[in-house]
Amino acid sequence: MVKPFYSLHLPWLLCCLLTSCVFDDSSPDRSSPTLPYEESTISIPEIRKAAEQGNPDAQNRLGMLYSEGRGVPQDYIQAKQWFDKAAEKGHPGAQVNLGTLYFQGNGAPESEQMALSWFRRAAAQGDALAFAKLGLMYEQGRGVPQDFIQAHMWYNLSAAHGEKRAIERRDALTKQMTPAQVAEAQRLAREWTPKQK
Template sequence: MPKRPDPLFEIPRPAAFTEPVLDLLGGVARPRSLSGEEAIAALARIEESARQGDPEAEAELARRLLTDAPNARSNRRALILLRKSAQQHSPAGLHLLALLHLRGQGMKKNAAEGVRLLEEAAYMGNASAQTDLAKAFALGIGVPKDEGKALYWLRLAAAQGDNLSALRTGRMYRDGDGTLQNEGEAQKWLEQAARSGIPEAQFELAELLRRRDISARDIPGARRWMREAAFSGIVEAQLRIGIASWSGAGGAVDQREAVRWLCRAAEGGSIKAASMLAGFLMTGNGLPMSLPRAWTLFCWAAERGDGGAQATARIIEKQLTDEERADGEKLLREASPRAMLESLIPRSDR
């Protein structure tokens, strides 16, 4: 039985077939997905160009063969196409052929040859090859491990607009991997990735701006990027922006906004957010006071390892009626975190 290809180096999926359409109102061209018939016609044009020996068309056709339900037959045809494309020094063809060597797909695995082909494509300016070459140096695959060279290739890819490479570059400068720590460079690359909409970059940029030395700290900027990460669904960011809204760090105090974000974080599983909301319910600060609701939330946090919540729940429990305790226990048994929060803190209170 043939071995499965090594998944460490993935074949990049081809872009969807689109065509630019002028937006008469906005005055800019926007992509429009092609219909089924139009997509088939576009693929036929790629096939014809590949038959005529166009190296870029050969590489593109091979990419589609390798990613659209690949099998032994399509692998063999893709390999033939990529060898022809690589012989004509197509960066895309060299990159994809390198990946087949690194993955062991359609051929015997050969990491050294894969890295050689990656280097050739990377020196020709192929950003995807630069990113994969950085991975090879970072992990020591086919070459000695060298984080400095990994950073070099990541920077080149990031400078060409590869935003995931920008995220990794920012992390390396932040942590001092393969280079001296440099918060200015870290901020530059993390900001590029954050502006492209990568949630992890938005969160990590916010953390960098919040934690750096006092003279360079940017609390309003940190709050702005943390808010972007929170909107992107990062639970820890939702917790942090809730705390910032409550305390006024980096902006105005907004208790309702704080409760809203803490609820979202708690629905996502944040124990700390649930404990804070329970505290609001216990004291009547930020939410209408309700010991039964506070007890239920403290119990939920305690079940997930919050020792302080467990101690507080025991104190409150002595003040509850049997009916109030039974209602809370039913919620804890039967409701999802989202349903429980909806019941304990209605939308009108957020």
């Protein structure tokens, strides 16, 4: 018996949608030289103080702590508030995290369109995790019409930035595409350039 696509890939899909999982490059906070975020070297009160002073890295990190319930009670509303602050300052990791909250409906109204908007903003800055999440949304037709060419392009961009699971997804998707579709996706990936630095 052949299992439906969604049941075969459900664990991967769930993992992909959680920023602290598969496609996380272990540094969504894009640590700045002035604020290292190794958990062994900085305390939650120090992170909170830096966040309250407006540091977007700290704001994103504090949002992650609330989202994951690490060192603080899990609170998606608090997570969203901190991600909002950092995302509005252009922090790509916070933009991906905020998009994930909208996608899942945690601390924010469930909205594939809002998730897409935030993933696109982070992708415009060249964020590898945002590329992968856009690939997933195009592959599954979540908030956009299903489009394997676009999905392949986004996975390819993510893979080019070292995301191993994006490589796996792109390669699996390739098997469902014609050579012409793959060539078009590869051309689009080669021609894509970030809109922001």
